[in-house]
Amino acid sequence: MPKTASTYDYIVTGFGCAGMSLLHHLLNSTLSDKKILVIDSSDKVANDRTWCYWAKAPLEIHPKNSPLIFWENIGISMGNQMVKKSLGEMKYFHIKSSDFYGEIMKKINSFSNIHFLQDTVLTLEDNTEGGVTAVTKNNGSFFAQKAFNSIPHSPSRIANKKILKQIFLGWKIKTNRACFEKDTAVMMDFDEKTAAETAFFYILPFSEKEALIEYTVFSTDEVDMASMETQIKKYIQDNLGELNYEITFREEGSIPMTTFDFGKPTSQRVVTLGTLAGCSKPSTGYTFHNIQKHCQNIVNSLENNEDAKALVWKRKSRFNFYDNIILNIAKKWPKSLPVVFVNLFQVNSGPAVLSFLNEETSFLDELNLLIRLKFPIFIKSLIHYERH
Numbered sequence: 001m002p003k004t005a006s007t008y009d010y011i012v013t014g015f016g017c018a019g020m021s022l023l024h025h026l027l028n029s030t031l032s033d034k035k036i037l038v039i040d041s042s043d044k045v046a047n048d049r050t051w052c053y054w055a056k057a058p059l060e061i062h063p064k065n066s067p068l069i070f071w072e073n074i075g076i077s078m079g080n081q082m083v084k085k086s087l088g089e090m091k092y093f094h095i096k097s098s099d100f101y102g103e104i105m106k107k108i109n110s111f112s113n114i115h116f117l118q119d120t121v122l123t124l125e126d127n128t129e130g131g132v133t134a135v136t137k138n139n140g141s142f143f144a145q146k147a148f149n150s151i152p153h154s155p156s157r158i159a160n161k162k163i164l165k166q167i168f169l170g171w172k173i174k175t176n177r178a179c180f181e182k183d184t185a186v187m188m189d190f191d192e193k194t195a196a197e198t199a200f201f202y203i204l205p206f207s208e209k210e211a212l213i214e215y216t217v218f219s220t221d222e223v224d225m226a227s228m229e230t231q232i233k234k235y236i237q238d239n240l241g242e243l244n245y246e247i248t249f250r251e252e253g254s255i256p257m258t259t260f261d262f263g264k265p266t267s268q269r270v271v272t273l274g275t276l277a278g279c280s281k282p283s284t285g286y287t288f289h290n291i292q293k294h295c296q297n298i299v300n301s302l303e304n305n306e307d308a309k310a311l312v313w314k315r316k317s318r319f320n321f322y323d324n325i326i327l328n329i330a331k332k333w334p335k336s337l338p339v340v341f342v343n344l345f346q347v348n349s350g351p352a353v354l355s356f357l358n359e360e361t362s363f364l365d366e367l368n369l370l371i372r373l374k375f376p377i378f379i380k381s382l383i384h385y386e387r388h
């Protein structure tokens, strides 16, 4: 890679889920001949996370060369009460990030017009010649007509804003005896014995003897990882009893839960992607499917020469309203949160709730779904409505 400035059509800074998804969609489009530089500080080989999403069929970007893993039921539980829902025609799909990275890296390597550079981006700015300049730590500067950026804000910047975050730690464990119900992914287990008020466990059983167990906390402050490990150990002990297990994979994360545009583009020529662009659903943290919708929209808009506004991630404003009602409850009356989620799944069908959470419902569907819920806490949240 040259040390002096080189010029590209596009520069993609941050080549994680969103950067790779954009490349995938671009290379499937009429823009596949663009000269593109992608820069990431990592070599994108490590298996650093798992992604789940729900849909009727695997998304087109779902890795093809690895076994398809999915669940047909989901569970939500609180105390001794477990609400188990069939997903009907939908499935809850799972992706191992290293499979995803591997397939997209292979795809870009087959295009001579795409260059991957492993380096740290220091700044990304408009330049006087009407383009964008990315300055890297070790390889100098690069120019392009447009940049697509998904480099996350520093944790301190998110913390300062007192935004609620979904902070989690997960262990994939292998046990010496059968102890998981492998047909059901448990999205939320509000375990009163172990967890704090706005915390729950997430269980993905891969077999009767293997599962990802994740402890998740909604918090405005940082949470100490050692205390989260203690929670997972205690959950295993209390719920699975005496057994031997080995930890085969570990993941952790912090996803912002906010309806504020905290990654608003600072320039017409820099398009933000992924979590930075606000693709994380504020009330649930699910991001993967939204990233795919956003990247596909970007590519369609670029093909049609639409202006910069068309490239921004947008949601219908009524979903911001629903999310704020939930976030308000999470912040002000956290004890009610488990009941809100359990009630939502208890009185509605699995596909109806998941379509709602994917923001794929009509206003009429939403009325039909919300009218069944226990009202008092929602009225309280509405009276004290605030944007979060």
Ligand SMILES: Cc1cc2nc3c(=O)[nH]c(=O)nc-3n(C[C@H](O)[C@H](O)[C@H](O)COP(=O)(O)OP(=O)(O)OC[C@H]3O[C@@H](n4cnc5c(N)ncnc54)[C@H](O)[C@@H]3O)c2cc1C
Pocket: 013, 014, 015, 016, 017, 018, 019, 039, 040, 041, 042, 048, 049, 050, 051, 052, 053, 119, 120, 121, 122, 150, 151, 152, 251, 252, 253, 254, 255, 273, 274, 275, 276, 285, 286, 287, 288, 289
């Ligand atoms: C452990 C974990 C599990 C998750 N599970 C789910 C899930 O099941 N379902 C779901 O919908 N969402 C999930 N999410 C949320 C979301 O889908 C992911 O965080 C997703 O990876 C976001 O994509 P992104 O491209 O915005 O960020 P990332 O994938 O994190 O990509 C950002 C990239 O920027 C690079 N980078 C950072 N700084 C620099 C720099 N200065 N210079 C160059 N490169 C830099 C990083 O190396 C990284 O590759 C999860 C998140 C985490 C952390």
